[in-house]
Amino acid sequence: MFILLLMNNSVHYCFSYQRRKHEGKITYVKSDELSERERNNLRNKWKAASRGYRERKKMEKAMLDLTPQSIENTLPDPAGVEAVEGQQESPGGGVVVDAPPQNEDFHPQMSSTPEREDREKKAEKRFKRLQAEKHELRKLNIHLRKQLAKMRKEKERARKSEMRAKERLRHIERGKPKGGKKLAKERKLAVVSFLTRDENSRLLPGKKDTITKNKIKEQRRILTKPLTELHVLDNSEMKKSLHLSYRQFARRRPFYVTEPKAKDRDTCACRDHENVHLLANKLYSRGLLKTKSISELLVMIVCDPKNKDCMDRVCAKCCFEEVEFPETESSSEVTWEQWKRVTSTNGERMFGNMVKQIYNGTIKELMELFSQKLESLAIHQFNWLHQAEQFR
Ligand SMILES: [Zn+2]
Ligand SMILES: [Zn+2]
Incomplete structure (x- = not known):
């Protein structure tokens, strides 16, 4: 057996x-x-x-x-x-x-003698003893093997958990700057998109109104409200994770979005301003005006451009003042350009576009149009100047 x-x-x-x-x-x-x-x-x-x-x-x-x-x-x-x-x-x-x-x-x-029987018995005994010893040894062996296997398993488990911990740490370390970078980028983008919205900054139209930084040339935009005010507005509409302190907000302002400079103050680029510019330029090129500057032209028709009543054209002293033109062939034909808002439909959607349109008329008509437009521009210019002053 x-x-x-x-x-x-x-x-x-x-x-x-x-x-x-x-x-x-x-x-x-x-x-x-x-x-x-x-x-x-x-x-x-x-x-x-x-x-x-x-x-x-x-x-x-x-x-x-x-x-x-x-x-x-x-x-x-x-x-x-x-x-x-x-x-x-x-x-x-x-x-x-x-x-x-x-x-x-x-x-x-050995021959089959009593002596032999005795020896056989002895051998059998010895065999049984050895067998028992062997059995014990085997049991011990199995036990030790089991223990060894258990220890190995524990060691392996410890090694694995250590590796997992290291991996987690590495992941956290790797994740941290990554997530931070992502958030920083998101914040920067949020500020840029907020400040470049037309209600918050105005694109300057001039060819010279550019600014270059690190070889990147951008058309300038000027803020329509003080940056502190814009910062409050920005935080009020952004989600909490994008909230910034004023310093952080100011730092993220794109370089081409600036507060208006002194010379920007009379270069409002609205349609009314642009249309007066177009007319003034035409008259200037014909030699009928000595200047193209709107503020200089306004000075000609008001007592004081800083006085609201004068600019609102309700001042009794200056409300009838008009720009004086030299004697000229007022009936000769002339063409001029004006910006006009044109709505077009594309299927169901409506588009409003500014289109430069060419008009025909006499010089007299051009001069009258100019006077009328300059007059109505005065109060807008006043408001614009007043607003621009807040940035100083
Ligand atoms: Zn304007
Ligand atoms: Zn006046």
Whole structure:
């Protein structure tokens, strides 16, 4: 019976590798895919495994050698025969049955005398004792193996958790500036899009109204309200994560969006201003005006451009004043341009576009149109100047 047990174990040991291989649990790795270190590690592992295998083999052989043939032969269990057959099939394992006994006390070729019986009994006892020892050792071995496996598992778990912790840390470190950058970009974009809205800054129309920074040339925009006021407005409409202090807000202002300069103050680019400019330019080019500047032209018709009543054209002293033109052929034909708002439809949608239109008329008509437009521009100019002054 014990032989069967032994055999089974032996078969189990030598077949476990083959079995695992057959089941595809052993992955084949080419040696040149591994580093020198990994190869060495593997080699050491193999060495240890085959050493263990050889030792087990040796032990089994020794145990079998100890087995008195008489017992083996007298065993009624047919499994014994089976086991011997199995033994011969086991790869790598030598045929053990015929091996000479290594125990000196053991002499199987003995005549059947009482002395022999006594010796047989002794041998049997000894065998049983050894068997028991072996059993104990095996138990110990199994126990130690289990403990080793447990320790290895724990070590592996610790290593993995350490790796996970490191990975998490790395992720956090990597994530931090990334998320921060993203938010910073979002904040900057929010400020830029807020300040470049037409209600908050006005695009200057002139060809010379550009500003260059780091070789980037941009058309200038000027703020329509003080930056402090815009900062409050910005925070009131932005979501909480995009809220900024005034300093942060001011720092994110695009370089081409500035507070109006002194000279910007009389270059309001609204349609009314532009239309007066167009008329003034026409008259100036014909030599009918000495200046193209709207503020200079307004000075001609008011007592004081800083006085609201004068600019509102309700001052009794100046409300009838008009720009004086020199004598000229007032009936000659002339063309001029004016901006006009034109609505066009594209299917269901309506578009309002500013279009420069050409008009025809006499010089007299042009002069009258100019006077009328300059007059109505006065109060707008006053408001505009007043507003611009807040930026100083
Ligand atoms: Zn204007
Ligand atoms: Zn006046």
